[in-house]
Amino acid sequence: MNKKIAAVLLLGTIAGPLNAAETLTVVSFGGNNRQAQEKAFYKPFTAKSATTITADDYNGEMAKIKVMADTGKTSWDVVEVESPELIRGCSEGLFEPLDWSRIGKKEDFIPAAVSDCGVGIFIWSTVLTYDPNKLAASPQGWADFWDMKKYPGKRGLRRGAKFTLEFALLADGVSNQDLYKVLGTEAGIQRAFKKLDEIKPNIQWWDSGAQPLQWLVAGDVVMTSAYNGRVTSAQEEGQSFAMQWNGSLYDLDHWAIVKGSAKKELAENFIAFASEPVQQKNYVEAIPYGPSNTNAMSLVDKRVGEKLPTAPENLKNARATDAEFWIDHGEDLEERFNAWANK
Missing domain, CATH: 3.40.190.10 (Periplasmic binding protein-like II)
Incomplete structure (x- = not known):
C-alpha cells in the first residue's frame, strides 16, 4: 500500500471523520428547566446546525468554573448563572467577554439581560x-x-x-x-x-x-x-x-461562556439562537418564566402569559x-x- 495513503488512513482512525459533528457542552440547573431548554433550545439548535449538545446539571457552584478558568482545563462551554454570579465571575475573569454583534440587538432585550459576559435567558x-x-x-x-x-x-x-x-x-x-x-x-x-x-x-x-x-x-x-x-x-x-x-x-438567569472554552464562536451561535423570539416563546410555554427578549412576549399564549413573573398583576x-x-x-x-x- 502507498505509504502516504496508509498514513492518511491511520490518521483517520485516530482523529475520526474530518466532517464529524461539533459538540457543545451546556450546563444548567436541571429539572424541568433543563427539560424545557432541551425542547426549546438544544434539539432545535442541533437540527439547525448539526451540533451535538451535551447537557449537564449543576447547583450554581462557582468553584468548579473557577478551577476551569484558572487551570485552562475547560470542559464546560456555556453555563447558566444567576445575576450576582455573572457579575462577579465577569469581573474575576471567569467568563469570556461576548461579541454582541454575533448575538443580537441589545435593544431587543430587557436592560438587565444585557451585559459584557452574559445574555439573560429568562426572568424567574x-x-x-x-x-x-x-x-x-x-x-x-x-x-x-x-x-x-x-x-x-x-x-x-x-x-x-x-x-x-x-x-x-x-x-x-x-x-x-x-x-x-x-x-x-x-x-x-x-x-x-x-x-x-x-x-x-x-x-x-x-x-x-x-x-x-x-x-x-x-x-x-x-x-x-x-x-x-x-x-x-x-x-x-x-x-x-x-x-x-x-x-x-x-431575578434573571443568564447564559455565559466559561473562560478558556475552545468553542467560543459556536457557543455564541447557540446563545444567539436561544435568544431569538420564537425559541424564547417556546421556552416560556414549556416552563412559565418570563422571556428576556421583549419581542417574544407578543408570541406567547395569553393563558401562559398570565402565569409569568412579568404579568402586571404578579409584579404588583x-x-x-x-x-x-x-x-x-x-x-x-x-x-x-x-x-x-x-x-
Missing part, C-alpha cells in the same frame, strides 16, 4: 407556595408564613442567606422599597436573623428546586418558598398548589433581587448564615 421568581386544600385559609404573604399559630407545621426555605434574609425582613414588616437599605445595615441583619429564630426549629432547608414541591406533596411542609416555573409545571401535572406573588423576589407587590447588593455583601452574609444555621 421565588414565591410563597402552598396547597390550599390543606390549609384553612390562604396565606397573604411572608407574615403568614411566620405565623405558627394560624398555620402550624414545617416550612421550606432555600438553604442560604439570599432570599431567606429578605423574606424574614418582609415578614417583619419591612417594605419592598426599603428591603436592601435595611439589610445593608448591621441592625437590619440582626433583625433578619432574630426573625428567623422564631421559626428555626420548623424550617426544612432545600438545596434543589425539586425538593420543596416534593415536600408539599408528601405533607412534610405546609408552606415553602419555591421557583414559580416549577410550581406551574406541577400544577399542570395535576397538583393543587397555589402561589402567593405578594412579596415574591424575581414583587421586588427585583439586588444583584449588586449580593456581590458586595454576599460572602459575608452567607458565612453568617451558615454559622447561624449550624448552631
Whole structure:
C-alpha cells in the first residue's frame, strides 16, 4: 500500500471523520428547566446546525468554573448563572467577554439581560407556595408564613442567606422599597436573623428546586418558598398548589461562556439562537418564566402569559433581587448564615 495513503488512513482512525459533528457542552440547573431548554433550545439548535449538545446539571457552584478558568482545563462551554454570579465571575475573569454583534440587538432585550459576559435567558421568581386544600385559609404573604399559630407545621426555605434574609425582613414588616437599605445595615441583619429564630426549629432547608414541591406533596411542609416555573409545571401535572406573588423576589438567569472554552464562536451561535423570539416563546410555554427578549412576549399564549413573573398583576407587590447588593455583601452574609444555621 502507498505509504502516504496508509498514513492518511491511520490518521483517520485516530482523529475520526474530518466532517464529524461539533459538540457543545451546556450546563444548567436541571429539572424541568433543563427539560424545557432541551425542547426549546438544544434539539432545535442541533437540527439547525448539526451540533451535538451535551447537557449537564449543576447547583450554581462557582468553584468548579473557577478551577476551569484558572487551570485552562475547560470542559464546560456555556453555563447558566444567576445575576450576582455573572457579575462577579465577569469581573474575576471567569467568563469570556461576548461579541454582541454575533448575538443580537441589545435593544431587543430587557436592560438587565444585557451585559459584557452574559445574555439573560429568562426572568424567574421565588414565591410563597402552598396547597390550599390543606390549609384553612390562604396565606397573604411572608407574615403568614411566620405565623405558627394560624398555620402550624414545617416550612421550606432555600438553604442560604439570599432570599431567606429578605423574606424574614418582609415578614417583619419591612417594605419592598426599603428591603436592601435595611439589610445593608448591621441592625437590619440582626433583625433578619432574630426573625428567623422564631421559626428555626420548623424550617426544612432545600438545596434543589425539586425538593420543596416534593415536600408539599408528601405533607412534610405546609408552606415553602419555591421557583414559580416549577410550581406551574406541577400544577399542570395535576397538583393543587397555589402561589402567593405578594412579596415574591424575581431575578434573571443568564447564559455565559466559561473562560478558556475552545468553542467560543459556536457557543455564541447557540446563545444567539436561544435568544431569538420564537425559541424564547417556546421556552416560556414549556416552563412559565418570563422571556428576556421583549419581542417574544407578543408570541406567547395569553393563558401562559398570565402565569409569568412579568404579568402586571404578579409584579404588583414583587421586588427585583439586588444583584449588586449580593456581590458586595454576599460572602459575608452567607458565612453568617451558615454559622447561624449550624448552631
